[in-house]
Amino acid sequence: MNLEALIQQLMNGLSLGSLYALIAIGYTMVYGILRLINFAHGDIFMVGAYCAFFFVAIFRLPWFLSALLAIGLTALVGMSVERIAYRPVRNAPRISALITALGVSFFIENLGLVTVGARPKAFARPEIMAKIVKIGPAAVSAVSIWVPILSVLLLLALMYVIYRTKAGMAMRAVSTDIETTRLMGADVDRIIALTFALGSALAAAGGIMWACKYPQINPLMGIYPGWKAFTAAVVGGIGNITGAMLGGLLIGMVEIMTVAFFPGLSGYRDGIIFTLLLVFLLVKPTGILGESLKEKV
């Protein structure tokens, strides 16, 4: 492989990895707080892309305003999902919550199929994303540069919220011990709602950027990115935000490089990611950064 192709593939891997990281954070935050795998998170990602699409295509709003509105609206959707479906089963056996989450996931996907149809829609991306940029000898799509940059900015903003604000402190407290946090007078329901809002907003941002990178959107577009991002969260150490970022980058890189270096294996790329997951569970079950939790007896 020549230098040009290598740079292109690296940028591809980096941008795909950042997108996985953005989604993975939502999984890992919810898991950290509720010990729930939010199977619907990948579909929230899809909702984000569609919201932006509709704001641009139907309401004719400027692209960046549409993106912001879409992120806000998706955060509301995420909060509603928590309020309507997850809160009632919060104290139910864990398996009930997992089944509910899977149900919500299928509901969003199929509601999408029924309402907007299965036919992919062309996503309009702004000029600034569509340009081709030169990095050294390589011509790289601008979106591959924008995605990592925007992702890093979003992650810094998230870190600020989590580690520098009162709400963030409350979120960290809830993830350590939900009952004690309640006893300390914090409104646990609101903190959980906020967690879903933040996670969904990041997923929406990811969805919109994904649509800029692969400008065809359909109601099932969230399934694979969702599962792979969850894999990334596990590989990074579930419950750990930095771990989710590292895991996302790793998965994105592995996926792109597999195809780049072994074109014959391109049909196997999803299989390779999930094999990596099984290997990780076997060799380093707590992930890159996760630590095993001492369960209270």
Next chain:
Amino acid sequence: MSNLLTVVSVGVLFVFLWWANNNLDQFALRIMRTGAVYIVAAVAYNLVNGITGQFSLGPNGFMAIGGYAMALLMLPLEQKKFVWFLEPQMWPFNSFSLPGALFVVALIVGGLLGALGALIVGIPSFRLRGDYLAIATFGFGEIIFVLANNLIPFTNGPLGIKGIPEYADIYWCFGSAVVATLFVKNLVNSSYGRAMKGIREDEIAAEAMGVSIFRTKMQAFLVSGFFAAVAGGLLGALVTTVSPSLFTFMMTFNLLIIIVLGGLGSITGSVITAFGFAVAMELLRVMEAPINIGPIHLPGIAGMRMVIFSVLLIVLMIFWRRGLFGQWDFSWNWLLSKIGITSKAAEAISPVEQNGAPRPTATSVRAEAQEGGVLMSLQNLTIRFGGLVAVSDFSLDIKKGEIVGLIGPNGAGKTTIFNIITGQYTPDSGHVFFDGSDITGWRPDLIARAGIARTFQNIRLFGELSVLDNVLVSEHLGIKSSLLTAALGLPRYLSEEREARSRAMALLKLVGLADLYDVQAGALPYGQQRQLEIARALATHPKLLLLDEPAAGMNPEETKRLMTFIRELRDRFSLTIFLIEHHMEVVMGICERIRVLDYGVSIAEGTPKEIQTNPRVIAAYLGEEEG
């Protein structure tokens, strides 16, 4: 009696099938066969999700394994050449094909491969707590899907393998359904099944009662993988094609709906709903097809069925978690008692030994002989949680036959010491010696097997299980028959089961709960739950019994009775007892020796009298002035 009734009903079923085969049309027969295949798959799935409480998303992957195995073995040679027309088929499958009479062999081979697949996913998933099984099984399903699509010499890729002879006739389908259902039902009602339910109810408590978490989950998963693969083989020989699209995640989603609607944990529910589902699917198909009523044309809406199904799933989970049958299962005894032929109580209690308590076992006799020696020695135990030193340099020897008390203010680290002894926590330094072995860092179930049993301060019964089953979970430790012996209901296992039951009933009698044996443990009042915890701990045949605040919440009258009871226990079972208690009356009344803990550090030890007058103890309890 029950067995006879089962044989008769199966006979009646097959007479009906024979009639149906000769009289019903192909469409009806096809729905029936599909229903039977769904029964096999659903029963297998429920064993993992409903009985053991582990969220697997794997059935489609295991069914695919079984389907492909069957197809590769059974597809006639000519048809093989025809299917693999682009690339040649892989050796050795291109050189042989099994005759139709060996269909069962193909199903079993597929089943074994399914179990092998379950082993491969189970090992990484069950090694640690958490919901890794969901993602691992989903990933496994995807890996199988990717392989099926790409390994063309093996699977013929996306086109799949067509033209499989329709071996899965009504007898094979229903025969498999009967075998799978009876096997799983026997298993669920056996000691192995109770261990699985114990894990579902409370993993920590189950492990403390000697249930090996990893092995038990794996057993459920392997059986489930086997039958799922058999169902996959049947399905392939029913629709005459196996292809990646037959075994998508949608299959798993359908099965999930079936077991949730029927009741997670109810085999009866899975059987009925699986069959009903096959019929309903045909009816619901109408919704997605365009409808023409005269001139009116209604376009079909793709995905509508799935919208309804997913809403159904969510609504079920929020409002009707038990589904149709909850965890209830049909049994002949239930039916017979309903129509007044036998009484249910008589069935369960009849084998109770009349002398009231189990005879001392060989080990307890040995313990008695060696009374006076050190049974357990705790040496320099230290454990930290983050920056907090919860227990610091704690040492204590407990002699055989002693009753030792551990007291101290709240948060002193008493329960933490129990958790170290029973293996829930591993100390940062120090050792636990028990009965001659260094058991530091052992798994809790192995420690329970070594002879240490405990009760929990915050009561951890298996709430949904009956009082008797709670005790029987602990008796699992003594069962020697294999899982197969138990699931096949062989006499060797049945006699073990009878003995375990009579021992368990005797223990219940001892704690005064014999009459309540079939009540749900979670429904008992608080005091009786504590009693049941003691019975459950005794059923592991311990040498050392750890009681964590046995008198909590008891009135003075009950407390007095408890004290007599604890002494009786020690004498009757040759036990050594180590207890944590806040009721000073209890501690002072029955303990021969008392250790006082404050902020993780031992501050005093002595006889009750010495402790009562020790100034440091008084200071720790009442607080002392700074200075």
